[in-house]
Amino acid sequence: MSTEPNDLLAANRAWAGATEAREPGFFTRLARQQSPRYMWIGCADSRVPANELVSLLPGELFVHRNVANVVVHSDLNALSTVQFAVEHLKVAHIIVVGHYGCAGVRAAMRDLRVGLADNWLRHVQDVRLRHREQLDALPPERQEDVLCEMNVIEQAGNVARSTVLQDAWARGQKLAVHGWVYGLRDGLLKDLGVTMDGPQAVLEVPAAALRRCACAGAGQEPQ
Numbered sequence: 435m436s437t438e439p440n441d442l443l444a445a446n447r448a449w450a451g452a453t454e455a456r457e458p459g460f461f462t463r464l465a466r467q468q469s470p471r472y473m474w475i476g477c478a479d480s481r482v483p484a485n486e487l488v489s490l491l492p493g494e495l496f497v498h499r500n501v502a503n504v505v506v507h508s509d510l511n512a513l514s515t516v517q518f519a520v521e522h523l524k525v526a527h528i529i530v531v532g533h534y535g536c537a538g539v540r541a542a543m544r545d546l547r548v549g550l551a552d553n554w555l556r557h558v559q560d561v562r563l564r565h566r567e568q569l570d571a572l573p574p575e576r577q578e579d580v581l582c583e584m585n586v587i588e589q590a591g592n593v594a595r596s597t598v599l600q601d602a603w604a605r606g607q608k609l610a611v612h613g614w615v616y617g618l619r620d621g622l623l624k625d626l627g628v629t630m631d632g633p634q635a636v637l638e639v640p641a642a643a644l645r646r647c648a649c650a651g652a653g654q655e656p657q
């Protein structure tokens with residue numbers, strides 16, 4: 435379907451009208467305050483629209499997206515968003531969501547040069563290099579999917595190790611970080627078992643999840 439910007443504006447007017455008709459006062463209530471329980475950190479890919487996938491309405495999901503769902507400790511944009519979510523909105527869960535078939539992960543896996551973004555994807559290549567032995571041992575057709583999963587686990591670990599999360603846990607704030615991966619082919623989200631709800635979990639959970647996903651990728655039982 436080909437659309438022009440004016441069609442989008444018309445669609446927006448129809449959506450706003452239908453939403454207000456279904457739930458009178460919806461927008462005026464939301465305009466006063468947002469109090470989302472969840473934060474989503476995902477890929478910018480147009481096929482992975484955060485709210486739709488989990489059936490959450492405006493006001494229910496605080497979202498940060500970038501190429502290949504990367505969270506690095508020098509990225510003020512991501513960290514500021516996390517800080518706002520944790521300290522002001524007091525979200526209870528932060529979910530890092532990757533997806534299979536991610537072009538950024540593919541470029542990192544195959545050493546493809548895409549331009550300026552190569553510097554950003556260097557972070558995903560770093561994940562690949564850290565786990566090169568396990569990845570190289572996998573059948574070639576599984577490597578990219580497993581790197582998608584490993585990238586989610588590593589980025590979830592980065593969120594959990596950030597000063598924002600460490601400080602929140604030190605204050606006694608209840609807050610968990612999770613890692614999920616989305617299947618473009620079936621529309622399903624998979625939990626990668628990297629849920630961290632305190633500083634101790636950060637030390638153990640990502641390493642175990644990485645071992646599990648390397649074993650599952652190789653078709654073996656986890657060790």
Ligand code: CO
Binds near residue numbers: 533535
């Ligand atoms: Co992607």
